[in-house]
Amino acid sequence: SQTIHQWPATLVQPVGSPLSLECTVEGTSNPNLYWYRQAAGRGLQLLFYSVGIGQISSEVPQNLSASRPQDRQFILSSKKLLLSDSGFYLCAWRAWRASYEQYFGPGTRLTVT
Amino acid sequence: GEDVEQSLFLSVREGDSSVINCTYTDSSSTYLYWYKQEPGAGLQLLTYIFSNMDMKQDQRLTVLLNKKDKHLSLRIADTQTGDSAIYFCAESITDKLIFGTGTRLQVFP
Numbered sequence: 001s002q003t004i005h006q007w008p009a010t011l012v013q014p015v016g017s018p019l020s021l022e023c024t025v026e027g028t029s030n031p032n033l034y035w036y037r038q039a040a041g042r043g044l045q046l047l048f049y050s051v052g053i054g055q056i057s058s059e060v061p062q063n064l065s066a067s068r069p070q071d072r073q074f075i076l077s078s079k080k081l082l083l084s085d086s087g088f089y090l091c092a093w094r095a096w097r098a099s100y101e102q103y104f105g106p107g108t109r110l111t112v113t
Numbered sequence: 114g115e116d117v118e119q120s121l122f123l124s125v126r127e128g129d130s131s132v133i134n135c136t137y138t139d140s141s142s143t144y145l146y147w148y149k150q151e152p153g154a155g156l157q158l159l160t161y162i163f164s165n166m167d168m169k170q171d172q173r174l175t176v177l178l179n180k181k182d183k184h185l186s187l188r189i190a191d192t193q194t195g196d197s198a199i200y201f202c203a204e205s206i207t208d209k210l211i212f213g214t215g216t217r218l219q220v221f222p
Contacts, residue, residue: 044212107154
């Protein structure tokens with residue numbers, strides 16, 4: 001069966017520090033991968049998605065970047081965090097052949113102080 | 114354009130039916146979805162409907178789609194306290210899912 005992991009589960013970082021959040025998927029090959037952010041009291045915002053290794057599409061220009069160094073690994077990064085980067089970050093995957101099933105990881109709660 | 118809208122809150126009594134509404138803007142969406150998010154957790158796919166369908170029923174859940182008005186609804190029959198959560202609708206556009214703002218459902222005894 002397929003599983004998706006995210007770490008860390010929670011993170012408190014000062015303004016100006018770097019960020020690296022990792023997402024890995026098991027049990028599938030060549031998945032589409034997604035990063036979403038959920039700010040407090042708001043909906044889900046799609047940040048990045050990837051349809052293959054090294055292929056990254058950015059939805060919202062901002063302080064963050066994403067990379068996909070391996071087929072089932074998706075990394076969200078920042079060189080210098082802003083207060084506005086606080087939120088709940090969710091990784092998701094979808095099988096490239098399936099049009100309707102997208103599965104989410106448990107999320108990382110980031111607080112920038 | 115890509116925009117999915119939902120009302121923010123819904124409060125219902127236990128045992129009543131809940132209806133959560135959603136409007137979307139992209140008529141090319143092939144699938145529309147309902148996800149549930151419990152506090153501090155990721156999203157769980159509840160159900161989905163293909164765009165050429167009007168209705169889909171799955172146990173206590175009924176999804177209605179009005180493609181002309183670009184309106185999607187989720188009806189939960191016999192709502193229970195365990196149904197309290199945030200419900201997101203989403204539309205599928207090529208490789209992406211675009212989510213609504215989420216509706217917080219509160220069930221009271």
